[in-house]
Amino acid sequence: MPEINLVxxxxxxxxxxxxxxxxxxxxxxxxxxxxxxxxxxLGLRERFGQxxxxxxxxxxxLIGAMSxxxxxxxxxxxAEIQFSGFLYSNLDNIINxxxxxxxxxxxxxxxxxxxxxxxxGGIHAPEHHSESPEAMFxxxxxxxxxxxxxxxxAYGLLLAAIRDPDPVIFLEPTRLYRLFKQEVPDNGKAELxxxxxxxxxxxxxxxxSWGAMMNEVQIAAETLSTEGIEAEVIDVATxxxxxxETILKSVAKTGRCVIVHEAPRCxxxxxxxxxxxxxxxxxxxxxxxxxxxxxxxVMPLAKLEKSYIPSVEKIIKAVRKTVQFA
Amino acid sequence: MSTIAxxxxxxxxxxxxxxxxVQPLPEFAQDSKILIPLYRAMVEKRTxxxxxxxxxxxxxxxxYASSLGQExxxxxxxxxxxxxxVLVPSYREYGAQFWRGVKMREVLLYWxxxxxxxxxxxxxxxLPICVTIGAHAGHAVxxxxxxxxxxxxxxxxxxxxxGATSKGDFYEAINAAGVWKLPLVYVVSNNKFAISIRxxxxxxxxxxxxxxxxxxFSGEQIDGNDVIAVxxxxxxALQKARRGDGPTLIEAMTxxxxxxxxxxxxxxxxxxxxxSQHWVFEPISRLRKYLTELKVWGKNEEDALIKECAxxxxxxxxxxxxxxxxxxxxxxxxxxxxLPSAFEDQREELRKKGRxxx
Ligand SMILES: Cc1ncc(C[n+]2csc(CCOP(=O)(O)OP(=O)(O)O)c2C)c(N)n1
Numbered sequence: 017m018p019e020i021n022l023v024x025x026x027x028x029x030x031x032x033x034x035x036x037x038x039x040x041x042x043x044x045x046x047x048x049x050x051x052x053x054x055x056x057x058l059g060l061r062e063r064f065g066q067x068x069x070x071x072x073x074x075x076x077x078l079i080g081a082m083s084x085x086x087x088x089x090x091x092x093x094x095a096e097i098q099f100s101g102f103l104y105s106n107l108d109n110i111i112n113x114x115x116x117x118x119x120x121x122x123x124x125x126x127x128x129x130x131x132x133x134x135x136x137g138g139i140h141a142p143e144h145h146s147e148s149p150e151a152m153f154x155x156x157x158x159x160x161x162x163x164x165x166x167x168x169x170a171y172g173l174l175l176a177a178i179r180d181p182d183p184v185i186f187l188e189p190t191r192l193y194r195l196f197k198q199e200v201p202d203n204g205k206a207e208l209x210x211x212x213x214x215x216x217x218x219x220x221x222x223x224x225s226w227g228a229m230m231n232e233v234q235i236a237a238e239t240l241s242t243e244g245i246e247a248e249v250i251d252v253a254t255x256x257x258x259x260x261e262t263i264l265k266s267v268a269k270t271g272r273c274v275i276v277h278e279a280p281r282c283x284x285x286x287x288x289x290x291x292x293x294x295x296x297x298x299x300x301x302x303x304x305x306x307x308x309x310x311x312x313x314v315m316p317l318a319k320l321e322k323s324y325i326p327s328v329e330k331i332i333k334a335v336r337k338t339v340q341f342a
Numbered sequence: 343m344s345t346i347a348x349x350x351x352x353x354x355x356x357x358x359x360x361x362x363x364v365q366p367l368p369e370f371a372q373d374s375k376i377l378i379p380l381y382r383a384m385v386e387k388r389t390x391x392x393x394x395x396x397x398x399x400x401x402x403x404x405x406y407a408s409s410l411g412q413e414x415x416x417x418x419x420x421x422x423x424x425x426x427x428v429l430v431p432s433y434r435e436y437g438a439q440f441w442r443g444v445k446m447r448e449v450l451l452y453w454x455x456x457x458x459x460x461x462x463x464x465x466x467x468x469l470p471i472c473v474t475i476g477a478h479a480g481h482a483v484x485x486x487x488x489x490x491x492x493x494x495x496x497x498x499x500x501x502x503x504x505g506a507t508s509k510g511d512f513y514e515a516i517n518a519a520g521v522w523k524l525p526l527v528y529v530v531s532n533n534k535f536a537i538s539i540r541x542x543x544x545x546x547x548x549x550x551x552x553x554x555x556x557x558x559f560s561g562e563q564i565d566g567n568d569v570i571a572v573x574x575x576x577x578x579a580l581q582k583a584r585r586g587d588g589p590t591l592i593e594a595m596t597x598x599x600x601x602x603x604x605x606x607x608x609x610x611x612x613x614x615x616x617x618s619q620h621w622v623f624e625p626i627s628r629l630r631k632y633l634t635e636l637k638v639w640g641k642n643e644e645d646a647l648i649k650e651c652a653x654x655x656x657x658x659x660x661x662x663x664x665x666x667x668x669x670x671x672x673x674x675x676x677x678x679x680x681l682p683s684a685f686e687d688q689r690e691e692l693r694k695k696g697r698x699x700x
Contacts, residue, residue, distance in 0.1 A: 049611045050538035073508035073544050074475055074536050102474060140404050140455060143473045281688075311688050313673040318404050318455025323670035323692060 019197035025167035026056045026132070026188060029174040030094060032204050034064050037092065040178060043070040044079060044096030053098055054134060054193055076102045080109035080131065087129040087183075088117065094178055100135040100187065101144030107152075114183040115158035130177045130184045135163075136228045136278055137325055138191035140318040146190075147315060148279035150226075153185045154256040154288065160184040160209060161255040165230035167198040169253060172207030179206060189228035209254050212262040218246035221339050222266040224289060225276040226252040229326065233276050236331040245339055255285055260292045264300075267293060271302035272338045278325050281309040303341035308334045349555045351548075354575065355565035359623045361631030368574045374638040380421055380569045381629050381639070382647060384413040387437045388626065389651040390446050391600075393659060397450065398604040402663065406453045409434040411567070411599030414625035415531045417441065418572025418594075419499055422580060428489065429468040430482040430500040432475075434531060438501065442468060446658035451665060457676075458668060475536075476502060476509035479528070483515050486526035486589075497525035497583035499576065505536025507553065508544050516591065520558035523588035527579040528554075530591065531566060533598035538611040554591035566594025567625040599624065669696040 020028065033040050042057055042064075048071035051058035061069040072079055076097055083093040097103045110131070118126040137146030153161045162177055162184055164170035170188065177184040215230075216237055225233040230251050237247040248266045252258070267273050273293060275286040286307040293305050308326045316324050356371065358364050370376045391410055397403035409416065416437025423429065429442055436449055443464035451459035452471070460470040469485070472478035482500035489496045506512055507530060519526050530550050534541050547553065554561030564571040572594055579590035597620040601608045608617075633639035671692035674681055681689060 045536075046538045048538075051610070053537065053605075071539055071543055074505035074539065075508045075510065077510050078508075105474075105477075142405055142453075142455075145473075311673065311692070312685050313677055313688070316455075316673045317452075317457055320668065320670055320673055321455070323695060324673065 017199045017201065019199050020167055021194045021197050022164070022167045022170045022188065023054050023056050023193040025171040025200050026174055027058055027060070028200060028202055029171045029178075030057065030060060031063065032202055033175060033178050034060065034068065036204060039090060040092045040094065041068040041070065041086070042094045042096065043072055043082065045072060045074055045098050047071060047096050052096060054190070056096065056132070056188075076105050077109065080106035080114070083129040083131065084109060084113050084117065084127055087127040088125045092128055092178060094130045094132060097131060097133040099141070099145040100133045100147040100149055103131070103133050103149060106131070110153070110159065110183070110185070111156050115156050118182065119158060126181060127183045128181045130174075130186050132174075132186045132188060134190040134193070135187040136189045136191055137315060137321045138228065140321070141190070143317060146321060148277070148310065150187055150255050151279055151283060151285040151288075154285055158182065159256065161187070162209065162253065163187045163189065163227040163255060164253065165189065165192065165227055165251050167196075167200050169207060169213070169251070171200045172205060173209070173253060175204065176206035176209045180209060187227065191228040192231065195231065207253075210257050210259060211254065212259040213251045213253050214248065214262065214266065215251050216247065216249035218248035218270065220245050220270055221247050221272040221274060221335055222250060222263065222270045223247045223274050223276065223331075223335065224250045224252060224263055226255060227278070229276050229278050232326065232328045232331055235328045236335065239328070239332060240335055245335065247335060258288065258292070260289075260296065263289060264293070264297050267297050268300040271300060272341070273301070274306045274308060274331070274334050274338050276308045276326055276331055278310050280312045281307060282312045284309050303338045306334050306338045349552065351551045351561060351563055353563045354571050355568050356570040356574070357568045357628055357632055359567070359628050361628040361635065363632070367570065370573070370577075371570045374633065374636055377570075377629070377633060378638065380417055380573065381626070381633060383417045383420070383437060383441060384569065384626050384629070385647055386651045386654065387413045387417065387440065389648075389655050390436065390658075393655045394450060394453065395604060397659065398453070403450060403454045405603050405605045407433050407603045408600035409436055411620070411624050412531055412533055412596045413437055414569035414572050415501070415529065415566045415594045415596055418569045419501065419529055419576050422573045422576035423499055424496070424580075426467075426494075426496050427580065428485050428496065428498045430478050430485055430498060431469065431471050432478070432501045432503055432506070432531070433471040433473065434503070435501045438499075439465070439468070444468075446655060447662040447665070450659065450662040454662070456665070456668060458672070476506035476511040478502070479506065479509075479512045479515035482526055482528070483518050483524065486519065486524035487522060489525055490522070495584050497527060497580050499527045499529060499580070501529045501531060503536060504530060504532040504534065504541055504550060505539060505544055506530075507550050513553075513557075516554060516557040516589070519589040523586065525583035525586070526589040527576060527583060528589065528591045529576065530593045531596055532593050533596050535598050535602065537602045537606060549593055551591055551593040554589075559589045559591070561591040561593065563593045563595060566596035567623050567628070569625055569629060596625075597623065669693065671696055
């Protein structure tokens with residue numbers, strides 16, 4: 017089986033679901049003829065026609081609003097917002113409508129829709145193209161927020177997101193789009209939503225992260241292992257709802273926790289995990305919970321983005337400090 | 343049934359693509375001393391453009407949005423505006439920005455991913471380019487409202503693309519501009535594309551100019567590859583704005599001869615034939631032909647200009663390449679006027695990092 021990268025896995029999941037569920041459609045800017053600016057929708061228009069792979073006028077608000085209407089009519093829209101910075105204009109649609117239609121109509125109508133958007137920095141993109149907005153969306157009741165960290169997980173999680181009966185914000189880490197490849201069987205098997213995945217077992221510290229940072233976190237874990245520090249690594253994958261049980265169980269075993277995210281520190285999603293640890297796991301902790309995060313600065317343009325994104329080195333230092341805490 | 347309202351959208355062009363005058367020229371264009379600087383600015387902009395692409399291709403700059411073929415729009419706007427008017431630009435109107443004092447090296451620094459680039463050395467009032475498409479249409483309303491409040495006889499010009507006119511931001515902005523009769527000129531560079539999306543996929547309206555009618559002010563279409571038409575239309579609209587007669591929407595018909603940006607490959611959605619057909623209408627050669635016929639321009643002038651432009655662009659490129667890197671802690675320098683103490687430790691951490699790397 018040929019190996020594919022993350023963006024190809026997204027494409028494979030979209031194609032699979034469009035093939036098997038005629039109610040699924042894709043919409044967004046430049047997703048048709050151009051196959052998406054990252055080529056996530058490459059070839060879909062040729063296969064499924066321009067009505068189901070819809071090039072929209074340049075309007076994110078329209079894309080979000082229209083997805084709401086489509087989904088109340090039992091079409092399953094998978095909308096692409098070209099870059100995460102352009103999601104912000106859709107907050108009204110997401111917060112006031114997509115997330116509450118089910119509640120407002122007491123179950124009569126709902127919005128099973130997916131908004132896909134590339135997110136995060138590290139690819140030298142222009143201004144507003146490198147945002148990490150997951151915590152903002154996690155704050156919105158009634159939606160799911162999902163971030164894959166590998167081709168395999170992108171395939172399985174996207175299928176799950178499309179099949180989910182409620183709205184899902186699906187943030188794809190651009191830094192991982194073409195970073196590595198995996199064998200991804202095109203078997204239509206969805207991964208479970210709402211659960212964290214333990215991707216490395218360890219006894220000394222729990223390392224919690226998601227999305228692109230999983231790459232640095234895994235490198236850090238392997239390096240630490242050579243020093244005799246065995247980290248348990250957890251990929252949160254579904255940011256909301258958060259599977260705190262898996263994290264608490266791990267921390268009960270290791271007694272230490274380092275949370276890593278690229279987004280700014282203040283009110284980042286790490287704060288939610290740390291608060292839960294304080295509430296439900298305080299007595300299992302041997303050291304203060306530690307966060308390694310982006311800065312509380314505007315995501316800088318390309319030249320300084322490397323200084324902004326937490327490095328492997330910074331993660332390793334934080335872990336050492338946490339493990340050495342008496 | 344009776345008709346309650348009828349509208350017309352005028353179209354104007356002075357110099358056709360063959361360099362022939364198709365209607366009596368406005369007064370300024372009868373003076374070659376005014377026309378030549380327009381020509382020079384377009385050639386300079388194009389020289390800059392190819393150099394910028396070369397820098398990107400050789401890994402010395404990031405993604406760059408070229409304005410090949412659209413030189414007349416920016417230059418015409420720049421030439422029509424007064425120094426104390428305010429430009430609220432999209433990212434392709436370098437011609438207008440350069441005319442108004444933005445340095446080439448600042449534009450290069452911007453596309454290399456360095457925030458310091460927007461702190462223009464000589465241009466203190468104009469807004470920086472807006473990457474979130476169309477959002478600045480509303481910023482321009484605020485700018486023009488401020489100018490009106492201060493009653494200083496100034497006006498604002500906002501440039502946007504055809505794709506941007508699909509956004510609510512645009513309609514909301516022109517609506518308000520009409521209500522308050524703002525001293526504001528919108529120039530839409532209709533280059534037929536928004537990345538891969540063509541005009542026809544963007545709107546079913548015959549013209550973008552007519553959208554102004556719905557907002558209660560006049561709209562017109564011009565040949566955006568005729569710098570005389572651009573300068574004339576913007577000049578007239580600015581005069582109208584200064585008289586207190588409200589906004590105007592100018593739809594400048596042009597064509598994007600380049601890829602959308604250096605990250606794009608336009609051959610995925612347009613043919614070589616289509617591209618070649620549009621080269622015939624590009625803005626520079628028609629003015630050269632016209633000036634040559636007037637006998638105010640010849641081979642000597644052209645050769646000298648090419649040399650001058652190359653030298654100027656090279657000087658700017660050198661300055662750009664020699665710009666010392668920003669310390670990472672710079673990301674906190676302009677976050678607030680005074681950085682709250684809550685963030686001091688984060689800035690300090692980056693300072694230390696900067697020292698290690700230095
Ligand atoms: C709000 C927003 N959505 C999407 C993008 C991505 N994008 C950048 S340029 C562009 C097309 C813009 O087309 P147009 O307004 O016609 O201007 P042109 O690039 O042709 O000059 C798109 C979709 C963006 N920058 N901002």
